[in-house]
Amino acid sequence: MRGEARKTAAAAAAMLAMAALCAVACALFGGSDTADEAGVVMALPETVPPWRGTTFWFCQAEGCGRAFLDNSFDFGTPCPACGGELRQMNLPERRLLPADTEIVRRYYDTPQRFLPLNVSIVLSGADRSSIHRPEVCQTAAGHEIVRRRRIGVPLSWRPERPLEVTVLEMTRHGNAEAGVPPQHTFYAYWFVGANGRETASHWKRFWWMGTDRVFRGVSHRWAYVAVVGPRTPGDDNYLGLLSAFVSQLHRKILRPGTEAAPAADAP
Numbered sequence: 640m641r642g643e644a645r646k647t648a649a650a651a652a653a654m655l656a657m658a659a660l661c662a663v664a665c666a667l668f669g670g671s672d673t674a675d676e677a678g679v680v681m682a683l684p685e686t687v688p689p690w691r692g693t694t695f696w697f698c699q700a701e702g703c704g705r706a707f708l709d710n711s712f713d714f715g716t717p718c719p720a721c722g723g724e725l726r727q728m729n730l731p732e733r734r735l736l737p738a739d740t741e742i743v744r745r746y747y748d749t750p751q752r753f754l755p756l757n758v759s760i761v762l763s764g765a766d767r768s769s770i771h772r773p774e775v776c777q778t779a780a781g782h783e784i785v786r787r788r789r790i791g792v793p794l795s796w797r798p799e800r801p802l803e804v805t806v807l808e809m810t811r812h813g814n815a816e817a818g819v820p821p822q823h824t825f826y827a828y829w830f831v832g833a834n835g836r837e838t839a840s841h842w843k844r845f846w847w848m849g850t851d852r853v854f855r856g857v858s859h860r861w862a863y864v865a866v867v868g869p870r871t872p873g874d875d876n877y878l879g880l881l882s883a884f885v886s887q888l889h890r891k892i893l894r895p896g897t898e899a900a901p902a903a904d905a906p
């Protein structure tokens with residue numbers, strides 16, 4: 640188990656760095672509203688068949704900061720290296736984010752390794768004063784967005800309304816002299832609020848944030864769901880796999896009983 644975790648840790652490292660940066664930027668500048676209602680559960684599933692997820696843990700101790708991929712850990716498990724506290728947000732994120740921000744994060748893979756995925760949910764807490772789109776933090780992290788598209792992910796229990804997901808195709812240019820190859824990735828995201836609110840649009844979320852507060856008296860604790868993985872330039876085949884993953888993940892993270900969530904006996 641630990642040996643496997645070390646291997647997947649290396650494979651996941653690059654994607655994690657990107658996802659972590661965006662988690663910080665989006666939670667800091669995401670314009671989340673006062674925290675009382677959340678539309679998601681803050682727990683990523685262990686399996687999204689055929690993918691299996693492994694949880695990321697980060698040591699919070701100064702001078703250690705090690706990362707672990709391990710499902711046998713839980714909150715309260717000490718860092719195996721130094722005995723420090725482990726969380727699913729890393730130390731820089733914890734320093735930058737308001738204390739009531741929550742992050743869960745898992746790395747998903749299959750035995751065939753056909754599409755490894757790095758998944759995170761950031762749940763915002765208290766009010767933010769400025770707004771930043773996910774696109775902005777990606778480019779700030781050195782990724783060029785080469786294509787931006789919106790896909791509809793079919794949901795078996797809600798065929799009339801697919802889940803809309805924004806997909807950014809990105810390239811981080813390498814450095815031939817230093818032997819660093821270019822990195823081609825995709826970054827897929829959507830937002831979940833309370834009362835069935837769900838959108839792939841930053842601007843629509845912003846609109847709902849304001850109008851729901853003024854006209855409905857509802858304050859959302861918006862969640863930001865991101866799925867990151869590798870892609871091959873010019874090849875769209877990853878979209879089918881991404882769609883298969885998201886169609887399952889979506890219902891597993893919706894809080895039961897909320898307006899967006901499926902009934903227990905839904906297909």
Ligand SMILES: [Zn+2]
Nearest residue numbers: 698703718721
């Ligand atoms: Zn440690």
